[in-house]
Amino acid sequence: MIRVVVVDDQTLVRHGIRTLLDIADVDVVGEADDGRSALEVIAATTPEVILLDLRMPRFDGIWTLRELAERGIEIPVLVLTTFDDDSLVLDALRAGARGYLLKDVTVEQLTRAVHTLADGGTLIAPSITDRMLRAIRSGPTPDGAGTHQIQELTEREREVLRLMAEGYSNREIAEALFLAEGTVKNHVSTILVKLGARDRTNAVLRALHQGILR
Known part of the structure; x- marks a missing residue:
């Protein structure tokens, strides 16, 4: 089973993701409600994949990604959020995220994404890929x-x-x-x-x- 840490400021969302992944034989070994607590949980549990929300109070997802990179922690991060804003997608990818999905995905899509990142791949939600490509080509x-x-x-x-x-x-x-x-x-x-x-x-x-x- 793939070991996963879920980082989201909403308790109900974290528990829901844990329940869904448990059904799919993915082992949620830890939870955190912001970036700072996530670093502690990650250090204690050594997951294979991190599921990370972006919009959190205090230490948000972008801060967390940058801090992981600064500390040399190379665990693949799958952003799982309700926000599909182009600038957020690019900021997350440039900060080191290996995947980006919206929270309306199915259990099968989420499970596949976790396995893809654990195997060394990358994955971006098809619904935002076209916009992201246009932003990359026209942006910085x-x-x-x-x-x-x-x-x-x-x-x-x-x-x-x-x-x-x-x-x-x-x-x-x-x-x-x-x-x-x-x-x-x-x-x-x-x-x-x-x-x-x-x-x-x-x-x-x-x-x-x-x-x-x-």
Whole structure:
């Protein structure tokens, strides 16, 4: 079972998510009502995925994402919120979120998202993907993209990058392209270096901004 921590300021929402995930054989090992308490719970429970709301009093979701990055905590974060504002989506992704879903998702969609992130993939709600892409292309340059010389990707690396953008994990990419998982990991590492990206999500953002992905 995948170990998950749920961070949301509403007790009823946290308990509801726990109940749904328990049915889906996902182990909720901790809960927190804001970012500061989340850091304590995460340190004590070492989850594999963090479910994070954005709008919380005191220490909100963006603060939490930035603090996790500052502390070098690389546990994948799935933002689960009622807000689909473009600027919030981009802020969350740029701060390190690996997934972004709205709270109207089904249990199956939420469970799949948890498994996708635990396997190393990324996932963004289809309902906001088109708007997010437009915002990326017309908005500010992703962090550092303007100062890094983008190196040309091979056709195979582009194939891997396209599947990364669709939320595929390394294992799923390997199966789709008939490659060894170790080979896919090497391709992903090379892609990050060539794009000057700190992680998979940042690589996709930069590739979109540069027009490598369409």
